[in-house]
Amino acid sequence: MLTxxxxxxxxxxxxxxxxxxxxxxxPARISHRSRQVLAxxxxxxxxxxxxxxxxxxxxxxxxxxxxxxxxxxxxxSWKRTPMFVVxxxxxxxxxxxxxx
Numbered sequence: 018m019l020t021x022x023x024x025x026x027x028x029x030x031x032x033x034x035x036x037x038x039x040x041x042x043x044p045a046r047i048s049h050r051s052r053q054v055l056a057x058x059x060x061x062x063x064x065x066x067x068x069x070x071x072x073x074x075x076x077x078x079x080x081x082x083x084x085x086x087x088x089x090x091x092x093x094s095w096k097r098t099p100m101f102v103v104x105x106x107x108x109x110x111x112x113x114x115x116x117x
Contacts, residue, residue: 024066031059086111 035058044052071083090107098106 027062027066028059031062035059082111082114085114 035055038055047055067087071087072078072080086107089110090103093103093106
C-alpha cells in the first residue's frame with residue numbers, strides 16, 4: 018500500500034525528471050504532439066495513485082464512502098467549480114455517506 022511519503026517522493030521524482038529533461042533536451046527536436054503527451058505524464062501518475070488510494074485497502078478492492086466523495090469531486094471539477102468548493106463538497110459527501 019502506498020503511503021503519502023511514497024506519493025511525495027514520486028511527485029518530486031516526476032517533476033525532477035521533467036526539469037532535467039527540459040534542461041538536457043533540445044525542444045526543437047521534440048514534436049508538438051510529443052510535448053503534449055509528455056505534459057500529461059505527471060497528471061496520469063497522480064490519477065493512478067489517487068485511484069489506488071481510493072479503490073483499495075490492504076490490496077483488496079473496496080467501494081466505500083471515498084468513492085462517493087471522488088465521484089462528487091469529479092463531477093464538480095468537470096463543471097469547472099472552484100477548487101475550494103470541490104474539496105468541501107467531496108469531504109461533505111464522504112462524511113455523509115459514512116454517517117449512513
